Amino acid sequence: MAKAKSQAAARSREARKAEAERWNRFLIVGGVAAAILVALGIIGFGWYQTQIRPLSKTVLRVGDTKISLAHLERRMRLERAERPFALQGQNLLQLPDLVLSQLEVEATLLEGTEELDITVTEEEVDAKIREEGDLAEDVAPNLFADEYRRQVEKSGLEPDEYRQMLRARVLGEKVLNYFVFLAPSEEPQVRIRWIIADSEERAQQAFWRLASGEDFAALAKEFSVESSSAEQGGVIEWSPRGTFPIAELEDFLFQQAEPGQRSEIIASGQFFYIVELLGRDESRPLDDDQKRVVGSREMQKWLDDMRTKLGIEQDFTQEDSIRALNDVLD
Known part of the structure; x- marks a missing residue:
């Protein structure tokens, strides 16, 4: 009887020892896992802070129109794709400032043309999409949708960015025609x-x-x-x-x-x-070609005046420029 009790006590001690060992292993594994998660969190936070968050930075504000660094980079890629031979060597280094200037002009048109009573409807943007795709005015909706998706994907822009770019182009055409119409005869x-x-x-x-x-x-x-x-x-x-x-x-x-x-x-x-x-x-x-020159000149003066009125804000540092150029060239 005493021997049985001794054996039972021994088994109980071994069970408690085994349980303690299992708990210790659990704590070790859990601690290692927690350390890994913390390390991954730190790495992820660092990646977000250095790679993702800067892309959301607003580098240009014109009125209510904001341009992020990510938007700028997408337009830089598009500009480079459309002008591969013009943007090489030293000219390539000017790409960030070139595209930022283009976006500033577009934003000024988007924000300022109501002063001239010039607007662009969604239907006119759709017409520009059809023109870019060489589509008939009465094209079937599904074919139009397919062509629109193709243009957006080819541009590398977000859909709203692509429509905004086309809207600005149509506004630019209208504003130029407005000033050509106002050009004097001599x-x-x-x-x-x-x-x-x-x-x-x-x-x-x-x-x-x-x-x-x-x-x-x-x-x-x-x-x-x-x-x-x-x-x-x-x-x-x-x-x-x-x-x-x-x-x-x-x-x-x-x-x-x-x-x-x-x-x-x-x-x-x-x-x-x-x-x-x-x-x-x-x-x-003035002949017709010269009137267009005069119209372009007066349009540029108007754009310069609107930039002053709208209070353009730029926050585009040398570091941003280098970052954008490196991202586009990767």
């Missing part, structure tokens, strides 16, 4: 010739050879990177303000120079200009 115009060099060294060579009496037309053909005018000896026929690429050049031609007067070298970006005023007419009739 404006001051100039007739000029120029040399556009792609380096300061080449511009200096052309300038000193002109000063020594060499023929302007021959030097334009030799030095100018603007081939269409170079073939004509550098001559640009009668043109209104808005034709020429920089304000300093236009101020010289329309305000400062007398016929026959030649400029010093005028630098702008990667180009260097030497211009000579051949003639100026203070009131010369």
Whole structure:
């Protein structure tokens, strides 16, 4: 009897010992699992903080229109896909600022055109989708829906971003037509010739050879990177303000120079200009193409005024630019 009790006690002690060991193993495994979960949580939080959260940052605000870093990156990918040869080398580094400027113009159109009593309906956006897809106006709804999905997928944008882009394009067309309609029948115009060099060294060579009496037309053909005018000896026929690429050049031609007067070298970006005023007419009739130039000029003035009125806010740092470019190139 005593022996049986002793054996029972021993079995009880072994059972308690085994239970304690199982509990210890459970605690160890649970602790390891908890540590892994905490580590994964930290890693996940770090990933969110460094990779996901920055993409939601608003980098541009125009009125009620907000542009996130993620939206900017999607538009950068689209721009690069549409202009693969133009956006290479040093030009590629300008992609973030280029696209941000485009988005700023689009947002300004979206926010400001009611001032001109210009709007775009959903039906007009749908018409633009049909135009992009070369669809008939009476296309079946299912075919329209398929084409719309195809365009959105090809663009890489969110559906609302794609429609917003098309809406801005239609608004841009309407605003341009509005200012073309308002263009006067006559404006001051100039007739000029120029040399556009792609380096300061080449511009200096052309300038000193002109000063020594060499023929302007021959030097334009030799030095100018603007081939269409170079073939004509550098001559640009009668043109209104808005034709020429920089304000300093236009101020010289329309305000400062007398016929026959030649400029010093005028630098702008990667180009260097030497211009000579051949003639100026203070009131010369505008043809249809020139009215479009004037309309574009006045539209740009309106956009500049609207940017001031709308109070544009940008929060796009150098770090954001590098991040966006790296994401797009990956």
